[in-house]
Amino acid sequence: xxxxxxxxxxxTTLATALIIAPLAAAPALASPAPAVQPAASQSAEVLPxxxxxxxxxxxxxxxxxxxxxxxYEGLCEMAAENAWGVTGVWPSAIDHWxxxxxxxxxxxxxxxxxxxxxxxxxxxxxxxxxxxxxxxxFHSSSINGALGHADSTSYFTNYLGWxxxxxxxxx
Numbered sequence: 001x002x003x004x005x006x007x008x009x010x011x012t013t014l015a016t017a018l019i020i021a022p023l024a025a026a027p028a029l030a031s032p033a034p035a036v037q038p039a040a041s042q043s044a045e046v047l048p049x050x051x052x053x054x055x056x057x058x059x060x061x062x063x064x065x066x067x068x069x070x071x072y073e074g075l076c077e078m079a080a081e082n083a084w085g086v087t088g089v090w091p092s093a094i095d096h097w098x099x100x101x102x103x104x105x106x107x108x109x110x111x112x113x114x115x116x117x118x119x120x121x122x123x124x125x126x127x128x129x130x131x132x133x134x135x136x137x138f139h140s141s142s143i144n145g146a147l148g149h150a151d152s153t154s155y156f157t158n159y160l161g162w163x164x165x166x167x168x169x170x171x
Contacts (some may be wrong), residue, residue: 005166011035015125015150016095023130030059051064051083052082052083052084052085053085054084054085054086054167055115055116056114056115056117056165057115057116057129058083058084058085058116058141059080059083059084059116059131059134060083060115060131062082062084062135063079063083063131063139063140063147063149064149066147067139067146067148067149068145068146068147068148069122070093070145070146070147070148071147072141072147073141073142073145073146074141075141076092076093076128076129076130076140076141076142077092077093077095077096077129077138079141079166080093080096080118080129080130080131080140080168081092081148083131083139084116084166084167084168085167086167086168089168089169090168092126092127093120093121093126093127093129094120094122094125094126094127095127095130096120096127096163096168097111097120097127097161097163100118100163100164102119105163105164106160106161106162106163107161107162107163108160108161109161111162111170112132112134112135112136113134113138113145113153113162113165114130114132114134114165115132115133115134115165116122116131116132116134116164116165117131117132117162117163117164117165118130118131118132118162118163118164118168119131119132119138119140119153119159119161119162120159120160120161120162120163121153121156121157121158121159121160122158122160123156123157123158127160128140128142128156130150132162132165133149136152136153137149137150137152137153138150138153138155142156144157
């Protein structure tokens with residue numbers, strides 16, 4: 001028969017250690033970190049467009065600045081909107097595409113989308129959207145499991161086309 005005293009003693013000892021350990025570490029945590037000194041001759045580079053500033057170049061730069069992030073997996077429409085500096089405009093990529101079609105802004109002629117244009121695929125009930133790089137490629141979520149860049153719209157199947165590079169708005 002097994003004794004419960006050993007288990008109770010171990011649990012009490014562990015609980016006591018967890019309570020005391022943070023108290024013992026408090027003085028080390030209370031001391032501030034040394035201040036970081038700025039470099040003596042740093043010059044700030046001013047870019048003509050900043051990411052998510054509502055421009056096509058800003059949308060592309062937003063994706064480049066956030067490349068590798070997995071925060072937008074399953075949220076391609078949010079990523080595309082955030083790149084343009086907005087959020088919550090369309091509930092899904094396929095709704096965004098259908099809105100572009102209804103507004104007469106959808107291009108299905110096989111032309112190369114300009115930088116910042118929205119590019120769409122019918123790969124699920126929600127679709128998929130990214131931002132064109134202007135050279136036949138695009139930036140999007142789900143590129144090797146993260147925000148990334150692909151050289152061709154054929155990276156995903158069932159390419160629908162593209163819509164104008166502009167801040168997304170419902171028609």
